[in-house]
Amino acid sequence: MNFDINNIIRTNIKNLKPYSSARDEFKGEASVYLDANENAFGSPLATSYNRYPDPMAYAVKTRLSQIKGVPPKNIFLGNGSDEAIDILFRSFCNPGVDNVIIVPPTYGMYEVSANINDVELKRVNLTADYQLNLEGIAEAIDKNTKLIFICSPNNPTGNSIHREDIETLLANFNGIVVIDEAYINFSRQKSFIQELTEYANLVVLQTLSKAWGLAALRVGMAFASEEIIEVFNKVKPPYNINEASQQLALEALQNTNQVNDWIKETLKERDQLVINLKNLDFVLDIYPSDANFILVKTTAADAIYNFLVENGIIIRNRNKVELCEGCLRITIGTPQENQTLIETLKSYKG
Template sequence: MMNLDKLLRDNIRNLRPYSSARDEFSGEAMVFLDANENPFNQPYNRYPDPLQRELKEKIAGLKNCNVDQIFLGNGSDEPIDLLFRAFCEPGQDNMVTIDPTYGMYQVAADINNIEIRKVKLKEDYSFVAEELLARADERTKLVFVCSPNNPTANLLDKAEILKLIYGFDGLVVVDEAYIDFAPGASLLPELGQHENLIILQTFSKAWGMAGIRLGMAFASPEIIRILNKIKYPYNINILTQQKALELLELEEEKNKWVELLIEERQKLANSLEKFPFVVKVFPSDANFLLVKMHDARGIYEYLVENGIIVRDRSKVVLCEDSLRITVGSPEENAILIEKLNDLI
């Protein structure tokens, strides 16, 4: 059994959290004189709900989970940072992750002065749980895996992820930012079975809400309480909460977007494979393709000159000479292919 209290930093365990006016009273009233707010310019004069109750109720219905299993952050980067701040003692503890993967794990670890131990993926971008577990020691508090992984685009083997969860005494964080493009693969339905599992998801990809910066962490109520304890009081502003509630009514449209993007992903892969300078288009379970090319940097610069921006991942381990190409609209994908045709 995981001992969550033992994993916590001493100062976090003993922390007396800030109590805001909206923590001490929630609900409706005739007159609010408790938070030193300007009485004019409603509703923007009022502090937002610090626990985003209405929004979490909506998300709980969509995700088929409980409200007390949800943490909402300013993007997924906020819960990533908070996990380091809650559980990792700077200069002493460490975390383990795969390589390559999402770069913010490294950045958040570095900011918090936490050693990061990387385990290189196999040539097919798979991983072996035992290799990650072998890198862990008594000071390892967190293991991060991203599935589907960024920038390799592949869904990781669920059986190997479960080996991590069962074999590690600390917290296993599974980042599912791209899970909507790999249907049926989320671990969220099994959240209640694993007390050391934390799942990250986002509204930036499938839902088209990258601009409002709203990320989700799902975990046991005990872990969620810790994240709420150390977050800034009003981390999700009223505009983001309102817009998210509005856009979450468009689930049917979101599903159509996902279906279209999956179709376009395959069409784009088929088109790219025909170019003589393309070495390989890697299989994708995400909304992007990793494409190995001859002279990837030169092609990147050519596309930039023509107003098309992709991501050069050539300096990333196991991604040498590769571009990461987001699947765009049919019109955007057609423009990309047209410009690449001019190189032949």
């Protein structure tokens, strides 16, 4: 496999001269800033947000580098992982010409981004045990296939994808393999970010929205080669991570012990919830999970979902998703929330 980014990057992106702000052109501290047409008097808030943020969120990347063991130059920060997904399409896929491969059932934004960017989507369904169909993927790849998206642990099924199967793709595909690890903190599996030096065509997505509990801040991460990260930085809006999100993310990233405690508690609650759900006669199966949610096969998914909504409990109905017929996806809540769910389900009369 001879991956060369120049063979897959769009010509207009290769030739793109990115927007440059004064904050890009000037490094260091100044005493007077009269460059960016900001309000020099401050903000009508306790904290002043009148100055534009660091375009590269370097302080956050530096802290992430310490936690993840990856140099800052290999980290991109986006407005959620969704921004990183969109930039992959805009940078590497020519609209109306190129295609990408997804492996359903999987995260829905890959398809939405493909449709927004007018990029053909090829679906190669997972196997019955929710693993990659490598033969099917190999058959689907053609000269215009630029990206393959793999979610591991997978949403909505919760399982991790076999590592050796992903490595097979990385070693043999001349495009980019995107591994979405939004739920990796809950998994026993090792992250692929340690493999960045092995595979030039690897992009790993992670997020601060799940285990880190910062969903409202919208901070997603992409880890990749310096070449690929440079493309991300070229295409992104100048100030894509706002100052409040940068400050709060930096503060949160000092509290790894709290997050680790919550992960342990979540896994303990997940195990207990599985035991309690198995006692309900309308539950047919609960699939093994490496995430902070479980996929539950039931006798009447729509009716159970509607019953819970009527009782003020919101879960995700996956009944109409391919290979997830009859299934509900349930996020692991607090002990009290999980107990309320079980008590409510016990009163369901199917």
